[in-house]
Each structure stands twice: as structure tokens, then as C-alpha cells.
Amino acid sequence: MDGLRELNKQIDAKNKDEFYKTKGRIPLIRSLEEFISTDLEKDSNYNTIVQATPSLVQSQQELLFEHSTLPTQATTLLDTAMEQCHPIPTGILSVDMLLQGGIYPGEVTEILGAISTGKTQLLHLLAINCAHSLNAVLYIDNNCSFSARRAIRLWSKINSHSDETQSRTGENMLKNIHVISLYDPFLLLQMLRKLLINIQEKTSDFYFTLKLVIFDNFSYLLSQILDGYTVQGSVMYSQIEKTIKYIANVHNIAVVVANRTSPNFTSTDLNTFKYTRLGYHWNNVASTRILLERDTTQIATLETELRAKIKLFLIRSNLKQEKYETEFKIPITK
Amino acid sequence: MKQSVNSLLAKHSSLQQLLSAGFLYLDELEDVTPVELSKETKLSLEESLHIIEEVRKQNRNNIQTELSSPELKSTDAILPTNKTVSQSVSSLELFWREQEHTGITTGSKELDEMLGEGVPLGKMTEICGVPGIGKSQLAFQLCINSCLDRAAGAVLIDTEGSFVVQRAKQIADAVCVENTSTRDIRGVDLSIMTSQSILSRIHYFRCQDVVQLVCVVNTLDEFISEKRSEGNLIKLVVIDSIAFPFRMELQDMRVRSRILHTLSQTLMELTQKYGIGIVLTNQMTSRQSGKEPVGRMHQVPALGETWAHIPTIRLILQWSGPVRTARLTKSPTHMEKVVSYEITERGVSDLIGKIGSKRGLESSEHTSDTKKFKQNK
Numbered sequence: 066m067d068g069l070r071e072l073n074k075q076i077d078a079k080n081k082d083e084f085y086k087t088k089g090r091i092p093l094i095r096s097l098e099e100f101i102s103t104d105l106e107k108d109s110n111y112n113t114i115v116q117a118t119p120s121l122v123q124s125q126q127e128l129l130f131e132h133s134t135l136p137t138q139a140t141t142l143l144d145t146a147m148e149q150c151h152p153i154p155t156g157i158l159s160v161d162m163l164l165q166g167g168i169y170p171g172e173v174t175e176i177l178g179a180i181s182t183g184k185t186q187l188l189h190l191l192a193i194n195c196a197h198s199l200n201a202v203l204y205i206d207n208n209c210s211f212s213a214r215r216a217i218r219l220w221s222k223i224n225s226h227s228d229e230t231q232s233r234t235g236e237n238m239l240k241n242i243h244v245i246s247l248y249d250p251f252l253l254l255q256m257l258r259k260l261l262i263n264i265q266e267k268t269s270d271f272y273f274t275l276k277l278v279i280f281d282n283f284s285y286l287l288s289q290i291l292d293g294y295t296v297q298g299s300v301m302y303s304q305i306e307k308t309i310k311y312i313a314n315v316h317n318i319a320v321v322v323a324n325r326t327s328p329n330f331t332s333t334d335l336n337t338f339k340y341t342r343l344g345y346h347w348n349n350v351a352s353t354r355i356l357l358e359r360d361t362t363q364i365a366t367l368e369t370e371l372r373a374k375i376k377l378f379l380i381r382s383n384l385k386q387e388k389y390e391t392e393f394k395i396p397i398t399k
Numbered sequence: 400m401k402q403s404v405n406s407l408l409a410k411h412s413s414l415q416q417l418l419s420a421g422f423l424y425l426d427e428l429e430d431v432t433p434v435e436l437s438k439e440t441k442l443s444l445e446e447s448l449h450i451i452e453e454v455r456k457q458n459r460n461n462i463q464t465e466l467s468s469p470e471l472k473s474t475d476a477i478l479p480t481n482k483t484v485s486q487s488v489s490s491l492e493l494f495w496r497e498q499e500h501t502g503i504t505t506g507s508k509e510l511d512e513m514l515g516e517g518v519p520l521g522k523m524t525e526i527c528g529v530p531g532i533g534k535s536q537l538a539f540q541l542c543i544n545s546c547l548d549r550a551a552g553a554v555l556i557d558t559e560g561s562f563v564v565q566r567a568k569q570i571a572d573a574v575c576v577e578n579t580s581t582r583d584i585r586g587v588d589l590s591i592m593t594s595q596s597i598l599s600r601i602h603y604f605r606c607q608d609v610v611q612l613v614c615v616v617n618t619l620d621e622f623i624s625e626k627r628s629e630g631n632l633i634k635l636v637v638i639d640s641i642a643f644p645f646r647m648e649l650q651d652m653r654v655r656s657r658i659l660h661t662l663s664q665t666l667m668e669l670t671q672k673y674g675i676g677i678v679l680t681n682q683m684t685s686r687q688s689g690k691e692p693v694g695r696m697h698q699v700p701a702l703g704e705t706w707a708h709i710p711t712i713r714l715i716l717q718w719s720g721p722v723r724t725a726r727l728t729k730s731p732t733h734m735e736k737v738v739s740y741e742i743t744e745r746g747v748s749d750l751i752g753k754i755g756s757k758r759g760l761e762s763s764e765h766t767s768d769t770k771k772f773k774q775n776k
Contacts, residue, residue: 180707181729189731203487209522209670209711213494215732239491246488246671248664254406285708288660300405325708371735397734 101128153195153277153319155187156223156396160377163391165384167194168353170276170319172383173310175351177326182357183375184323185210186395188279191321193220196241200276203260204244208282211244218398243271250286254301257308264316276318280309283322306350322351354381372397404428407453409446416440417450428454496521496674503545503635503676505537506574506747509738513727514712517544520634520676523667523709525641527681527700528716532723533742534680535561537716538637540747541678542601543571545635547592552600552631554622556615556638562603571597573745600631609644609658616665623673635676636669642682642701656705663709679710722750 152166161167168174168191178184185208192202193216204211217235247256263272280286287302313320348354356378372394379389402425404417420440422428428436428451436447502517511517518524518541528534539562542553555562571594602622606612623633641659649655666677684701700707700715707713713729719739726737739750 179704180713181735185731204490207664207667208709209667210731211490211493212497212732213490214497216490217494236491239494240489242490243487244490244493245486246667248668248671251408254402258402282708285660288656288705300403304403304406325704366737373735 101125101132149317153191153198153200155190156194157190157393159391159393160187163377163379163389164353164355167191168277168319168321171314171317172352173313173320173322173350174353174355176321176323176355176357177380178323178357179326179359182359183373183395184325184357185281187357188281188321188323189216189219190223190396191277192216192242192279193223193238195277195319196238197224199241199274201271201274202242202277202279203275204242204279204281205247205256206244206281207247207286209246210281213239213242215398216242219396222396222398241274247286250301253286254305254308257305257312261308261312264312264318275316278312278318278320280320280322282325284324303346306347310350326356348381352381352383353379356380402426407450409450409453413440413442413446413450416442425454500674503541505740506540506544507738507740507749509749510725510740510747513725513733513736513738514714514730515733518635518676518678519712521670521674522711523663523670523677523679524712524714525679525681525700525710526714526716527683529683529698529718532716532718533740533747534716535559535639536566536742537747538639538678538680539567539570541635542637543567543574543597543746545676546597546600547574548632548634549592549596550630550632551634552602552626553635553637554602554604554619554633556604556606556612556636558606558612558638558643559640560605561639562605564598567601568594568598569744570746577745602626602633606644609648612638612644613658613662616662619665619669620672623669623675627673633673633675635678636666637678637680639680640682641679646682646684646701656703659702659706660709 150170152164152169154161154167155164176184176187188204189211192204195202197220217239220235220238245256247253260278263269264275267273287305309320309322312318358376358378359373360376374392374394377391377393404422404425405414407414407425417440422440431439431451433444433448433451436442436451437444440447442450500520502511502515502519504511504517505514514524526534526537538555542555545551545553574597575592575594604615606615619636626633641662645655645659649658669675670677682701683698685696686699698717700713707729710729711731712727715726715728717724717726719737722739723741724737724739727733727735740747741750742748
């Protein structure tokens with residue numbers, strides 16, 4: 066950024082002379098964005114004081130090339146998609162059918178639902194299925210809701226039929242799931258940045274195979290900074306959002322976010338009331354959104370257990386769906 | 400990815416000044432000295448020093464992460480230090496930890512079975528119920544049961560003033576008698592355990608209002624580590640009625656939910672740091688269901704839907720005719736289920752002989768028990 070420094074020196078020197086004259090103060094160019102978007106030769110603010118020296122123009126050009134991205138052919142994308150985008154199944158047949166195989170890497174998926182509609186259970190299922198195929202999973206837990214015991218029981222239930230179980234023991238499966246407990250929203254961004262660096266630089270084997278990042282009860286963590294509706298809160302929120310999307314898209318990792326719905330959110334008013342507490346803006350972040358709903362009249366009675374039937378709606382998806390509604394039950398383990 | 404200046408932990412006004420001076424991203428602040436910064440932004444020297452320190456901290460953290468890998472660490476290394484992101488833990492490690500922790504028994508076998516092995520440690524359990532159903536009784540019982548281990552202790556934070564020490568002694572005596580001949584699961588000999596020694600390890604806080612509650616919760620960390628160093632391992636923290644101070648005092652819903660959130664986050668941090676269990680009791684409130692002008696009124700836990708998502712486990716205590724029942728409505732590990740229990744002089748226990756018509760008989764007995772107890776009170 067030597068070019069920028071040189072430029073600002075020129076502007077500053079000029080400002081000192083011109084300050085009390087007609088034109089007023091000319092703004093310094095502070096950031097990269099401003100520098101590359103200023104046309105030094107034509108902008109009337111600057112061309113009187115700055116000589117568009119070849120070195121300045123050249124550094125501007127260099128920066129443009131350095132920071133721009135390269136086009137990729139769609140066919141290449143398709144090839145990589147066929148190669149790498151194996152969806153992570155939930156292990157529940159009806160759900161996988163609806164989702165066309167499961168949760169896709171490279172995008173943000175959101176699971177919405179009121180309390181005890183099976184959000185955490187679905188996340189557990191995704192985690193064990195991903196870990197079972199020897200990929201790594203990162204589970205960000207702010208609710209103490211991750212239970213390793215439940216995970217291993219679900220796993221042994223699902224894999225009771227296959228012959229591979231001997232070679233892939235439950236211990237190995239659990240080793241592939243890493244859990245971070247996070248209770249402070251201000252640390253979330255810091256954690257995401259660390260995660261991003263770790264993924265980019267592949268600091269350990271874990272990050273080589275990382276395929277799934279799970280945020281349970283995401284809105285709980287954020288509501289503290291969002292409730293005040295301060296500028297700082299919303300900027301942090303958008304940063305977090307951006308980072309999550311970046312991790313998903315660029316590194317081809319499936320990011321799954323579980324969110325609670327607003328009290329009145331039901332499947333009947335999907336079109337009018339499409340937001341959670343994270344605000345309307347959040348709707349643009351997750352590219353696949355799943356709503357879980359449970360019949361609340363169905364309750365357990367004395368001395369019986371209830372295996373609730375849960376309705377699942379696909380309310381947003383990039384892959385076109387003919388059928389968007391299904392039902393499932395959560396596997397029981399003893 | 401560039402990080403915005405707004406995400407720094409600093410005063411709002413100083414961030415505004417930073418932004419208006421043209422500092423938008425953290426990397427622009429990397430090689431600036433505090434003096435330069437204060438000259439440029441007209442901020443005080445201390446404030447700019449603070450900002451630079453914050454920026455450096457962020458970067459130092461980045462460097463640290465590059466070096467450290469999330470491989471298996473000993474338990475000590477996992478304990479999060481203040482204000483830094485905790486390392487990830489392999490779930491295998493968590494599994495071992497879960498196996499080590501047996502939960503705290505409630506006194507009723509059926510209730511324990513429903514929850515797994517009693518109230519689990521390392522999680523937050525909410526007990527909701529109508530007045531007189533036995534929330535506080537269950538809370539006392541859990542406090543006492545958690546102290547069966549000679550080194551263990553419990554913290555009881557009472558917001559309603561419902562703690563009756565005579566009753567606690569009664570339960571503790573009964574627990575001691577019950578355990579005189581038997582040995583508990585860990586093989587600890589309880590024969591010389593007295594109610595005196597149990598009660599000496601229950602630490603009681605009386606909180607009159609939200610301010611006191613927040614203060615107590617925020618100092619719990621210190622309290623627990625202090626007790627630890629004295630050899631008293633706190634296993635359980637009970638807040639008897641989280642709802643009471645919040646329902647009565649705070650009208651502004653936004654403030655209420657923010658304080659509740661922060662409070663619960665502090666508590667959750669404690670569960671992870673010390674592997675303790677948290678039990679909160681909650682009141683019930685009535686809500687209209689259905690959209691007709693006169694909808695059916697039904698009972699729901701207080702503090703609203705937002706709060707419902709916070710506790711890991713939710714238990715609702717209800718009357719089913721004359722029988723006390725407990726319904727597990729939210730749990731990451733166990734199914735929704737309803738079981739019956741009763742409260743006798745000796746505390747919480749299974750409903751004995753609960754088949755068919757006997758139910759009514761038994762319950763009339765135990766209601767007379769509670770009446771007697773209330774008179775004693």
C-alpha cells in the first residue's frame with residue numbers, strides 16, 4: 066500500500082495549503098476500497114492536486130489484479146460438484162429422500178423449530194453420519210446440548226445392520242466429532258476467525274477432513290448482541306454471517322445452523338411470516354431452510370413414552386423440489 | 400476476510416471516532432502506534448492504547464491458533480480461561496467425561512430413569528410446576544442428595560424465601576437413615592453420615608431481587624473455586640425460582656430477556672468449567688390457546704418461549720388427578736415421558752403400589768402428609 070501512502074501525503078500537503086481557500090478539505094483516501102474505486106485521472110476532487118504518476122496508476126492496477134477473483138467455468142464446477150459434493154445423510158429415509166440425499170456441503174443449511182421438535186436430534190444424526198464416513202465434524206455448543214453418549218447410541222443403532230462396524234468402532238467415530246463450548250457472543254467472531262485460519266492453513270488432520278460445522282441454538286448466542294439493536298451489534302452480526310457463508314462456500318463445508326422460531330411461527334403462515342428472531346435479513350443467509358413442527362396436542366400420558374411424529378417442511382432450497390413436506394420419527398435408543 | 404473495527408471490545412463512542420477518522424478494518428490498525436492513533440482520531444491516549452491492545456490481542460490469538468491443534472488434551476487444558484475461545488474437545492473425551500459423571504439422584508427411581516441417571520451434571524435442568532407441586536421440595540432433595548459424597552457440596556440460591564431449614568434437616572435425616580446400612584454407588588460408606596455434615600455443605604444464598612441474583616451468579620465462579628481449594632467440590636447449583644424476581648420486577652421485556660440471557664450464559668459457562676449441574680425452578684403461567692375470542696386457558700412455564708430454548712432439559716411437574724406427575728418435555732438424550740412420584744416426610748420418592756385403584760388411596764395418604772408438613776411449617 067505504498068501507493069496509498071504516497072497519495073495521502075500529496076493530499077495532506079495540498080490540504081494544508083488549500084484548507085482556508087475555496088474548495089475546503091479534500092478527503093484522504095483511507096481504505097483499499099476507496100483507493101481502487103477512485104479514478105485518479107478524472108475525479109475532479111483529486112486531479113487538481115494529485116499527479117497521476119505512472120507509479121500510482123500502476124499500483125492501482127496491481128491491486129486490482131491482486132484482489133480480483135478468477136472466473137471458473139461452469140463445467141469445472143460441475144465436475145468438482147460431482148466429485149466432492151456428497152451430501153451428508155441424516156440416516157432417516159424420508160428426510161433424506163426429501164433433501165435429495167441429505168445436507169449439501171458448500172452451503173448454509175438452517176433447521177428451524179420450536180422447542181423439543183427434534184432440532185438437536187437431527188444435528189446429532191448429521192454429526193454421526195458425517196463422522197462415520199471418516200469426515201470431521203465441529204459442533205459448536207452453547208446450550209450444553211451435545212451428548213456423546215446419545216451420539217454413540219444413535220450410531221450403534223443406525224449401524225447395527227452393516228458389516229463395517231467392526232473396523233469402524235464407535236471410538237473412532239467420536240474422535241471425528243469435536244465440540245466447542247461457547248457462551249459469549251463476543252467470542253463467536255473470534256472463534257470463527259480462528260476456525261477460518263485453521264481451515265485455510267490446515268493446521269491439523271482434523272481440518273483436512275472437516276466437512277460439517279454445526280451451530281446449535283445459534284440465535285441464543287446472538288440475541289444478546291442483537292437485542293440492543295446497536296450499530297456495533299448489527300455490524301458484528303453481519304461479520305459473523307459473512308464468515309459463516311465464506312467457510313461454507315469457499316471451503317466446501319456444510320454449515321448447519323439450528324434456530325428457534327418466533328412463538329407464532331407455524332407452517333400455515335410460511336409466506337407471510339418468514340423470519341426468526343435474527344431479523345428479516347437472516348433469510349438471505351441460509352440457502353436451505355428446514356422447518357420442523359410437532360403436533361402439540363400429542364403428548365405423553367402417565368407411564369408411557371411418546372415418540373413424537375415430526376413434520377418437516379422444506380421452505381427454501383436451491384434444488385427444485387416437487388414435494389416439500391414429509392414426516393419422520395426420531396430413532397429411540399436405550 | 401477483513402474484520403471490521405466495530406467488532407472490537409471498546410467504547411461505542413471511541414469506535415465511532417475511529418470510523419469517522421477512516422479506520423474501517425482491524426488490519427489498518429496493525430502497525431499504528433497509540434500516539435499516532437490518538438493524533439489521528441483525537442481520542443485520548445489511554446483509549447487509543449486500549450484499542451491498540453485489543454487489536455494486538457486479536458492478532459496474537461490468531462497466531463496461537465496456528466500453532467495449537469485440536470488434538471486430545473488433558474482435561475485441565477480444556478477448561479476455558481477467562482475471555483478467550485475455548486479449545487475444541489473431541490467428543491470421545493466428552494464421552495469419557497459423561498461416563499464419569501453420574502447424575503444426582505432425585506430420590507425417585509422412576510424419575511431418575513426418565514432423566515437417565517438422575518439430574519445430569521454439566522447441563523442445565525429446568526423444573527417447572529404449579530405452586531405446591533413440589534418444586535422446592537425437589538430442589539432441597541437434590542441439594543441434599545448431591546452432598547452424599549463426603550467431598551461434595553451444593554449451592555442453593557433462594558429468591559422466593561421458600562427454604563425451610565427444618566424441612567431440609569428432616570429430608571437429610573431420612574436420607575441418612577436410608578443410607579446407613581447400604582453403600583452408595585461409588586462405594587462410599589455412609590454409615591457415619593449425619594444430617595449435620597450434609598447441611599454444613601449446603602451453601603445458602605437469599606436473593607431479594609434481580610440485582611442481588613445477578614451479583615450472586617456473577618460471583619459464583621469465585622465462590623466455587625474458593626470452596627474447591629478448601630476441599631469442598633460444589634456439584635450442584637440450584638436457583639429456586641428463576642422466574643420470581645423476573646416476573647415481578649421487570650416490565651421491559653427487552654431488558655428482561657437480555658438479563659436472563661446473560662445470566663444463563665454465565666451459568667452455562669460454570670457447568671462447563673467445573674462440571675457442575677445447574678437446576679432452575681420455574682413457575683407456571685396461563686396462556687390462551689386457539690384464536691377464538693374465548694380460547695382454552697392452559698398452563699405453560701413462565702418467562703416465555705424465548706427462555707424455553709435455553710435450559711438443556713425441561714421437566715414439568717403437574718397434577719394428574721390426585722397424583723403428582725413429572726413430564727420430561729425437552730431433553731437431548733431421552734424421550735418424552737410422564738412418571739408419577741410422591742413427596743412424603745422423607746422427601747421425594749416413588750409412588751408405592753401405584754397400580755389401579757390403589758392410586759387414589761396412596762395419594763390421599765400423601766396429601767395428608769403434605770398437609771401435616773404445611774402445618775409444621
